[in-house]
Amino acid sequence: MKAKTKKVLLAASLLSLFSPVVMKNQASALDIQAPTFIDDVKVKLLFRPRYEYVDDHSPNKNANALTIRTSIGVQINKIFQVNGLKAYIEATDVGALVDDYSPQKSGYATVNDPDIARITEAYLSYTLNKTTFIAGRTRVNLDDERFIGSVDWRQMPQTxxxxxxxxxxxxxxxxxxxxxYERKGVTDTLNAHWRLDKMPIVLHGSYTFMPQLKITAYGYLITNISNTYGINARGDIGLTKDIKFSYLGEYAVQKDPYTKYNVATKPKVDADFYRVEAKLSGYGFFGIAGYERFQGADKGESKGFTTPLATLHKWEGWADNFLGYIANTDTFGLKDAYFTLGYTYKDYGTATITYHKFDADKSTGYVGNTLKTISSKNFGSEVDVLYTVDLTKRLNFLAKAAFYDGKNITGSPSLKDLTKYWIQLTYRY
Incomplete structure (x- = not known):
C-alpha cells in the first residue's frame, strides 16, 4: 500500500479516537476501545479495486485504469452519554496502480478517478424524538439521485x-x-464553497399515502446556477401475488438562481423537465421503460435545464457521454428513451441490458443571445450491460460495459463513438 494511503488511514484512526465527529447506511463492523466521553464505537472499512477501459474513438490513446478505493470510517453512537448525539468520520484514499489515463497522463482517454485523498465525511447529528439536526460533511442522496446524489460509482464520492x-x-x-456550505466533488476541480448567507438551499418533502402512491415535492436553490422546483409521484401496485407494477412520473421547472456569488451577472434560466417510467417485475425477471425530456436554452438564456449536483452516471447511459452536457449547458436539450430487461436470483446475482435512444430537444439553442446549431437532432444510441453478484456476505463482484454509437455528430456536444468496460470487487467490513 502506498505511503499516502497509510498516512490517510492512520490519521482517520487517530481522529476517530479523539474527535466527536458521523453517517448512515454503511455496512458496519467492529467495536473498539474508546475514551470515556464516547460510547458505542464501530469501525467500518471498504476496499474497492476496479479496472476501467475507455476507447473514446479519438486521437487519444485508449485508457487503462486500475484504481482502488480504500475507506475507513468510525461511527460514534453516543457522545458525553447524551442519547441521540452521534458522530461519524470517514477518510478515503483513491490510488492508481495502473495510471494510463487522463488526468494522470496526457494523451489518454479520461477516467475520472485521479489519485486523491480526503476526509469524505465528518459530521455531528442530534436526534430528539423524530427530529434530527445535522451539521458537517456527509453524503446526500435524495430520492433516486436524479438531482442530488453522492456519485458513489466513482472511486471518490461526492459529499x-x-x-x-x-x-x-x-x-x-x-x-x-x-x-x-461546501461541495466536495469526485475530483478537486468540482469543489465549491459558499458563504453562509449565499448557500444553496435544499427543501424536500414527501408523503406516503399508501404503497401505491408517494408524492414528493422539492425546491433546490443552487447559488449561481438555478432554482429548481418539482414534484413527482411513484408507487408499487401488486398485480398478482408474484407480479408487481411500479411507476414514476415527475415534472420540474428551473428559473434564475435566487442569488449570485462571485459572478458578474446572475444566470438567466427558464426551462423545464419531465420523465415517466414504468417497471414490471415478477419471478426474478423485470422490465423497465422510461422517457426523459430536458428543455434546451432559448434566446437570452444562459443554459437549458441542468442537474449539476446529481449522480449523473446513473442517467443518460453509463458511457457518461452526456454527463458534462446535462450538468452544465444543455444548450439543445435532450430526449432519452430507454428500455431495460433484467433477471435477478439470490444465489447467482443480477444481469441487465439497457438500450438508450438519444435526441436533441431542438436543433438550435442559445448561449445568451448567441445562436448555436447542430448538424442533426439524432444524438445517437447506447447499449449498457451489467452483471453483479455477492460472492460472500461482504464481497461483491461487478462487471459492466457501455457501447455508445454517436453517428459522428458535430457541434456541442461532440458525439463520437465511445466504449467502456469495468471489472470491480467491493469488500465491506
Missing part, C-alpha cells in the same frame, strides 16, 4: 457540507431543510 434538519414527526411525512 456536501450541510447544516440541516430532518423531521418525520407526522406519520408518513418526511421533511428535509438544509443549507449547503
Amino acid at each position: 456536501f457540507g450541510i447544516i440541516g434538519i430532518k423531521d418525520n414527526t407526522i406519520k408518513n411525512l418526511d421533511i428535509l431543510i438544509a443549507g449547503i
Whole structure:
C-alpha cells in the first residue's frame, strides 16, 4: 500500500479516537476501545479495486485504469452519554496502480478517478424524538439521485457540507431543510464553497399515502446556477401475488438562481423537465421503460435545464457521454428513451441490458443571445450491460460495459463513438 494511503488511514484512526465527529447506511463492523466521553464505537472499512477501459474513438490513446478505493470510517453512537448525539468520520484514499489515463497522463482517454485523498465525511447529528439536526460533511442522496446524489460509482464520492434538519414527526411525512456550505466533488476541480448567507438551499418533502402512491415535492436553490422546483409521484401496485407494477412520473421547472456569488451577472434560466417510467417485475425477471425530456436554452438564456449536483452516471447511459452536457449547458436539450430487461436470483446475482435512444430537444439553442446549431437532432444510441453478484456476505463482484454509437455528430456536444468496460470487487467490513 502506498505511503499516502497509510498516512490517510492512520490519521482517520487517530481522529476517530479523539474527535466527536458521523453517517448512515454503511455496512458496519467492529467495536473498539474508546475514551470515556464516547460510547458505542464501530469501525467500518471498504476496499474497492476496479479496472476501467475507455476507447473514446479519438486521437487519444485508449485508457487503462486500475484504481482502488480504500475507506475507513468510525461511527460514534453516543457522545458525553447524551442519547441521540452521534458522530461519524470517514477518510478515503483513491490510488492508481495502473495510471494510463487522463488526468494522470496526457494523451489518454479520461477516467475520472485521479489519485486523491480526503476526509469524505465528518459530521455531528442530534436526534430528539423524530427530529434530527445535522451539521458537517456527509453524503446526500435524495430520492433516486436524479438531482442530488453522492456519485458513489466513482472511486471518490461526492459529499456536501450541510447544516440541516430532518423531521418525520407526522406519520408518513418526511421533511428535509438544509443549507449547503461546501461541495466536495469526485475530483478537486468540482469543489465549491459558499458563504453562509449565499448557500444553496435544499427543501424536500414527501408523503406516503399508501404503497401505491408517494408524492414528493422539492425546491433546490443552487447559488449561481438555478432554482429548481418539482414534484413527482411513484408507487408499487401488486398485480398478482408474484407480479408487481411500479411507476414514476415527475415534472420540474428551473428559473434564475435566487442569488449570485462571485459572478458578474446572475444566470438567466427558464426551462423545464419531465420523465415517466414504468417497471414490471415478477419471478426474478423485470422490465423497465422510461422517457426523459430536458428543455434546451432559448434566446437570452444562459443554459437549458441542468442537474449539476446529481449522480449523473446513473442517467443518460453509463458511457457518461452526456454527463458534462446535462450538468452544465444543455444548450439543445435532450430526449432519452430507454428500455431495460433484467433477471435477478439470490444465489447467482443480477444481469441487465439497457438500450438508450438519444435526441436533441431542438436543433438550435442559445448561449445568451448567441445562436448555436447542430448538424442533426439524432444524438445517437447506447447499449449498457451489467452483471453483479455477492460472492460472500461482504464481497461483491461487478462487471459492466457501455457501447455508445454517436453517428459522428458535430457541434456541442461532440458525439463520437465511445466504449467502456469495468471489472470491480467491493469488500465491506
